[in-house]
Amino acid sequence: MKDDIILCFCEDLTREEIRTAIKNGARTFDELKRLIRCGMGACQGKTCEDMIQREIMDITGQKRDELPLPRRRPPSVGISIDDAGRGDADEE
């Protein structure tokens, strides 16, 4: 895999940028996220998470079952402030 391909589409982060942050000490997805914003965009990591977890495993030597998953939070897809404020679906 080339180093200049983009792994995190929402935040435009290349494989190289991600690998550099891991080499600088980030050991989990949630740590990487705080340093370089990967997984903080519109998809919230749903597109890039697996590819990035593989880079973490590759560099740190952690196995998949040892690697914590990033914390999931709502909403599961982006929703507008208008829709969120309108509330319960069955009220409509």
Place this chain on the structure above:
Amino acid sequence: MKNSAEVVIIGGGVVGCAIAYNLAKMGCKDVVVLEKEYLTSGATGRCGAGIRQQWGTEMNCRLSKASMDTFEQLNEMLDYPVDIELKQDGYLILAYEEKEIEQFKKNIDLQNRLGIASKLITPPEAQEIVPHLNPEGLLGAAFCGRDGHANPFHVTQAYADAARRLGVKIYTYTECQDIEMKGDKITGVITNRGRINTDKVVNAAGGYSDLIGNMVGLDLPVYSERHQIMVTEPVNPLQGPMVISFYHHFYCQQVPHGAFIMGQGDPNEPRGHNIGHSWQFLQELSQKIGRTFPVLRQLRIVRQWSGLYNMTPDSQPILCEVPEVPGFFLAIGFSGHGFMIAPMTGTVLAEMILGKELSMPVEKLDLGRFDRGELVLEPSVV
């Protein structure tokens, strides 16, 4: 892992890292920071990232003003290669009731006396600063153009990297499980990775500071309270200042990256260490934001999360050495504004630990004030 240290700091948030850096800079390099997860995993990394000087007590004003002076030079001071994203487009604090205007006038008098350039403005003036603000019901606002935003992850990392270069050891995924004592003296700290010999411990554990206090037999006058927050997708620059309302209990800012970050305080939130999320929050806050900033209604929310405010009875931090437990220092109870006063906290705590003259007197923030009943209540917390 080291098995002894001159000072052990518990908590790898911005406060713990700022204290560690300042200790090392003042010559005390035999310092360990213990963090049970990773840096900024607690309150620092969950906060709203605002930095303001518009406070209602003398100490909060002094600490935040001195900290803003430091934020303005932080990148150079700590030789940090990534921008800490300091943005100084102000804080606009909305007033919907006459009694709020009266309170703001008192706050502004105090702030101006302490050199903070805040002012009371009219609703049309507020709309000039934030054109998409719905002026309905607005009586006026307080504004300080030098308030703003910084990135909590990078600020913490900047302090941590600089501290490490000076010799500080930062151990992540290392939890303080107990503090050993002989009589009233601290002799060591027990972690999941072994024991560290020390006679000085700093409690900078944020939302968990009560648990660390218990380890030396103290029942600290602090409690934790969940505060929820959410973020939207990034859009082009639209809103300069952070806008907050104590009446509606919300804050809303656009960070330099483009996303809007907003949160609200819930007066009925129970005490505890819960950092879960609720749909009620999403709905209530969305309604408030939609009413106050109609143009933001189409923005998409991409995430909600929460973190802990570590509250004190007067909403001011506790910064002191505990008289009953010599060598046990407190940097706790920041009541939702620890990030913005961390730089000065780091300086003062390091001076206190090393027995130096303090560059800002903080004796009013000692633990004894609660027993003496000398409380000055901070009126301006969301």
